Amino acid sequence: xxxELYHRLVAVMAQFxxxxxxxxxxxxxxxxxxxxxxxxxxxxxxxxxxxxxxKADEQQANPPDDPASAPADQGEDIEGIWVRTVPGVRxxxxxGMAFNDAGTGIxxxxxxxxxxxxxxxxPNLIVxxxxxxxxxxxQG
Numbered sequence: 247x248x249x250e251l252y253h254r255l256v257a258v259m260a261q262f263x264x265x266x267x268x269x270x271x272x273x274x275x276x277x278x279x280x281x282x283x284x285x286x287x288x289x290x291x292x293x294x295x296x297x298x299x300x301k302a303d304e305q306q307a308n309p310p311d312d313p314a315s316a317p318a319d320q321g322e323d324i325e326g327i328w329v330r331t332v333p334g335v336r337x338x339x340x341x342g343m344a345f346n347d348a349g350t351g352i353x354x355x356x357x358x359x360x361x362x363x364x365x366x367x368x369p370n371l372i373v374x375x376x377x378x379x380x381x382x383x384x385q386g
Contacts, residue, residue, distance in 0.1 A: 247284050251277060255284065259292035263335050263370065296337050300344030307343075307356075324378045326353045327362070329371055338370045345371060351378055 247255075258274040259266070271288065272280035330349035331338045337346050341361035354362070366373045 247280075251275070252284070252288065255280065255288040256291045256295075259289055263338070265289045293337070296339070296344065299339070300337070300346075303342065303344055324353050325355075326351055326376055326378050327357075327365070328352075328374045328376050329365055332370055332372055335370050338368075340368045340371060341365050351376070353378070 255271060255275045255277065258271065261274055262270075266274070266285070266289075268280055268282050268285050271285045272278065328349050328351050329345050331345055331347045333347070335347070337344060339345070341357075341364045343350075343352075343361075357365075365371060
């Protein structure tokens with residue numbers, strides 16, 4: 247498979263929540279035939295792109311010198327949500343953020359109303375409201 251067709255196959259992987267069947271990958275890319283090895287390589291490349299984008303989002307959201315990323319005053323509880331993907335979905339992006347099956351805590355004050363609504367309405371995510379403590383090792 248030449249590079250142009252390979253890159254087209256990698257690009258269509260974003261349409262799938264999990265590794266697609268070989269025939270589905272070929273059809274989505276408009277190709278007559280795709281081997282399992284080509285599909286797997288394209289899926290792995292797509293997942294690496296998702297991981298890199300999530301890491302970039304995390305770095306952008308929490309730059310080292312950002313005063314907003316400094317901990318709150320001692321003893322305050324922080325209202326937030328805990329977001330993780332549903333079983334069978336390894337990674338998923340919504341509202342400008344990337345999520346995985348391990349979960350991510352987000353302070354409500356860090357979200358717009360639109361982002362919160364999009365996260366709570368997304369069927370590929372489990373969103374739980376929670377109170378987090380600013381004390382290490384404690385959760386409200």
